[in-house]
Amino acid sequence: MRFTIQREKLIASVQDVMKAISSRTVIPILTGMKIEVKQHGVTLTGSDSDISIESYIPAEDEDKVYVENIEEGTIVLQAKYFPEIVRKLPEAQVDIVVDEQFNVKITSGKSEFNLNGQSADEYPLLPQVETENSFEMPIDLLKSMIKQTVFAVSTMETRPILTGVNIKLEDQNLIFTATDSHRLAKREVPVSGTNVSIEQVVVPGKSLNELYKILNDSEETIEISVTNNQILFRTKHLNFLSRLLDGNYPETSRLIPDHSKTTIQIKTTPLLRSIERASLLAKEERNNVVKFTSNDDALIQISSNSPEVGNVEEEVTADKIDGENLKISFSSKYMIDALKAIEYDEVIIEFTGAMRPFVIRPIENDSILQLILPVRTY
Known part of the structure; x- marks a missing residue:
């Protein structure tokens, strides 16, 4: 496997997927970052048991070349060292070469690092979210909904369901509600052009806080898809997958x-x-x-x-x-x-x-x- 990539692009993607990587995970390979290289671009993946983030860097976008000298393959790199190395490399381009034994050579200008990688075969496959139950909305609107509600979730694990934000979509009206039983925050927005209805899903507040940090304040839209126990937020170059909380959210309207x-x-x-x-x-x-x-x-x-x-x-x-x-x-x-x-x-x-x-x-x-x-x- 081999590729040459623009360092700034790589740094941005690495920072995004690091938000899903925890050193405390019980699955050792999840302390690493998966890198998958294809002719059309590079996908970085980070995951813990709660959230998974995939960040995609296209080989070319709007006539700019970001990745070249591509030889396809996958590798898992230690997330403890790789981000720091990338951040401190001297030149604008980074060359990464992986041999048969998963030894990784990272070169930039006169600087050369050799890291031990791991086979990506052990890395768990992310759950596939069927996109039947999905709708789109502007990113900046989603961010303001998160900001106006997520602070009110409970920080106490005694009632786990209250540590999340309740999301409901009915009659083209999207409602976010958060409460810790002493206060409540609620935001509604109309979502046009969708006949999808979501009865109620509860997304961990922690997941929404990380999503908020990652999303750029652009005018672009984001696609939101829900299954039984997962929610997927998808933009052009990012997939953000979070588990949902189990249990029944309290009926808050009577409050x-x-x-x-x-x-x-x-x-x-x-x-x-x-x-x-x-x-x-x-x-x-x-x-x-x-x-x-x-x-x-x-x-x-x-x-x-x-x-x-x-x-x-x-x-x-x-x-x-x-x-x-x-x-x-x-x-x-x-x-x-x-x-x-x-x-x-x-x-x-x-x-x-x-x-x-x-x-x-x-x-x-x-x-x-x-x-x-x-x-x-x-």
């Missing part, structure tokens, strides 16, 4: 209140900054609790008190307050996460009482919803 007693319309950034400042003293106390008090003259008081440290109070002006005056306490961390995820200049917050969950949405867009359970303070 969302259908009426409110107090509605506050407010600019996102001043509110966010104020809560961030109040949280500086709330760190020591249980749950980073911040108090939120509204009164008649559109002023909101944000305060936090930590007996050992001190207290902080400040006022923020709301654009509009309707309904009853309100005193409520909540986790500053949850509120900060929610406001950061919304990405709109102005939000509407709907309260149904001091001990009931409250809802935050952007004013111009009710397809984004954040829900937070208050904290009881005595």
